Amino acid sequence: MKLANLATAAVFAAFLAAPIGSLALFGPHEMAEKVVTKKELTSAGLFVADDEFRNDVARRLVSNSPVGMDAISAKNSLDFKVRVHQHAPGDFRRARVAVLQARFPGRPMHDGS
Amino acid sequence: MVFSDQAFLYLYLPVTLLLGVILNGTRLFPPFILLSSLIFFYWSSGLYVLLLLVSIALNYTGALAVERLHRKSVVAAVIGLNVLILCYYKYTAFLLGSVGFFGSEPLKAFASSIILPIGISFFTFQGISYVIDVWRGEVKAERSLVLFAAYKAFFPQLIAGPIVRYKDVEKDFHHPQLDTDIFAAGAARFMVGLCKKVLIADSVAGVADASFALSRADQTFASAWLGAIAYSIQIYFDFSGYSDMAIGLAMMFGIRFRENFNHPYAAATITEFWRRWHMSLSTWFRDYLYIPLGGNRAGPVRTYVNLMIVFLATGVWHGAAWTFVLWGIYHGAFLIAERLLLGGKAVFSQALRLVYFFPVVIVGWVLFRANDMSAFAAHVRAMVSPLADGAWTLPGTVTLALSPQATTAMLFASLLILMQGQFRPAGVVAAGVSGEIGRYARLAFVAAAVTVCTIYVVPQSFSPFLYFRF
Structure with missing residues (x-):
């Protein structure tokens, strides 16, 4: 057995074992990503005015699932729907302008009326 | 689960490898x-x-x-x-x-x-x-x-x-033949592939994605070429990286696979490219379709027909879409043209490589990557419009994707590609060495690669290999 080969195998093994070893020794870090559960994806919390929960779910979907950047589009779409529903039907156009202004600050918007 | 996933690297592979070595x-x-x-x-x-x-x-x-x-x-x-x-x-x-x-x-x-x-x-x-x-x-x-x-x-x-x-x-x-030398060579080969995937292919992927996502009106000459070049780099480093990882993994279990790539961008003709790119597929079509069809034994016309059938099948194998069908026909047409003009002789010329081979292959990748035929036509139209208004500007999303990391990866990869055939990167050399000094060089490469790859893999988002969809 060659020493260099054993050392190479040991380095490679350390590479594979390091994260699990770290987890075993130090436990999960509070900042570690949490997998988005089905319960969260169907939760009514996604439709409340405060977007903190939507942001959290979208961030975790982006970084830890095959959904990737589509999560951001879904989050934007939910934002739009939530804000529209907050207003009376007659206020729909103003709500749309509010969303557009939030997305493109500085650009003049009109409500189409 | 892909080879560069955390779940594969840190959970599945350690357990499987350990048991595989014990039971070998x-x-x-x-x-x-x-x-x-x-x-x-x-x-x-x-x-x-x-x-x-x-x-x-x-x-x-x-x-x-x-x-x-x-x-x-x-x-x-x-x-x-x-x-x-x-x-x-x-x-x-x-x-x-x-x-x-x-x-x-x-x-x-x-x-x-x-x-x-x-x-x-x-x-x-x-x-x-x-x-x-x-x-x-x-x-x-x-x-x-x-x-x-x-x-x-x-x-x-x-x-x-x-x-x-x-x-x-x-x-x-x-x-199965397994000893410490084969295992170490397999580990090094695996790390070569992982470096290709996470350091280069994933770094340039954002540039290609941003360019191909542009609307027809926003696509400029500069962004179209940048996206096409980025995708040409991405697909090579992604797929050859995957093949390196597969070959390395198999070695660590005592199984030897044939090579799948041999410096494909070192070619100067499309004929030569197909002798070097995805060799397990091209030799499969040669042995199980082209030769049974008669190969080149039944006169020139029949040879051209056979070539076109093989490349049509190659295109269709890659995907169920008209873009893939045309990609196959496109390559088949160049192969036939080269047979007519060069008589099937191998040609190695840097000038031919730069003015003919790279543009043809890059345009081919645009066809391969485009969502549909009209998107391909719009992308190519932008690529041949250097005098259009704003042709040399980059739209905001492409500029955003062209981060310092992506720029460095693109320049480094372009250099490696341009030098293909004349120079082999240290990691690739180290993976296949023999002799005592070579083994220490391999150890140094693996140590460096695992450090860098850990930094890239741990915080990464999901990034599947391109060839998974085939």
Whole structure:
């Protein structure tokens, strides 16, 4: 057995074992990503005015699932729907302008009326 | 689950590798390989593992029947069933969609409910080659179902190739050869592939994605070329990286695969490119389609027809879309033109490489990457419009994607590609060395690579290999 080969195998093994070893020794870090559960994806919390929960779910979907950047589009779409529903039907156009202004600050918007 | 996933690297691989090394050479090795590979496939594709088992059963019994009966009709039936399974999953929606689903909504719903199983093109072709090799008497039909299933399901090559032929690995599956030198070389080769994937392919992917996502009005000459070049870099480093990882993984289990890439961008002609790119696929088509069709033995016209059939099949193999069909025809047309003009002679000229080969290959990749024909036409239109208004500007999303990391990766990769054929990167050299100094060089490379890759892999988001969808 060659020493260099054993050392190479040991380095490679350390590479594979390091994260699990770290987890075993130090436990999960509070900042570690949490997998988005089905319960969260169907939760009514996604439709409340405060977007903190939507942001959290979208961030975790982006970084830890095959959904990737589509999560951001879904989050934007939910934002739009939530804000529209907050207003009376007659206020729909103003709500749309509010969303557009939030997305493109500085650009003049009109409500189409 | 892909090879650069955290779940694969830090959970599946350590356990599988440890048990694989312990059981190597024992009677438990084939059942262990089979079980671990089925777990891998189930993790990636869920209940489609049943389809893999059907494919194993079909080719195992089919090959035994072919050997015993030695009838052409039996071979044709086994190949036909393999092709039928592939066509059902891969081409039903495309074929029905091409005729507008005959105007039937239920037919449309049926077609869109079919989900393409990962790696089906690879394991189907693997099965077909095995049955044909048995028919030709090049290999004996494997009696042990477990050993054959272990070969067919062996996880390093299962979902994105290379297309490993049974005759190439039969000896290794019966008597795997593993020592510390082979294991260390396998680890180094795996790290070469991981570096290609996470340091280069993933770094430039954002630039290609941003460019190809632009609307026709926003696409400029600069962004179109940048996106096309970025994708040409991405697909090579992604796919050859995957092949390196597959070859390295197999080595660590004592199994030797053939090479799948040989500096494809060092070529100066499309003919030479196809001798170097995805060699397990191009040699598969050569041995099981081109030569049976008559190859170049029946006159020039028949040769050109055969070439076009092979490249049409190559295009269709890559995907069920008109862009892939035309990509195959496009390459076939250049191959025929080169035969007419160069007489099939090998030509190595830097000038030819720069002014002919790279533009042709890059435009080909645009066709390969484009969502549809009109997107391809718009992209190419931008590529040939250097004098249009704002042609040399980059839209905001492309500028954003062109981060310092992406720029560095693109420049580094371009340098490596331009020097292909004259120079080999240290890591690639280190992976295949022999001699005492070479072994320490390999150790140094692996130590450096694991450090860098850990930094990149741990915080990464999901990034599948491009060839998984084929």
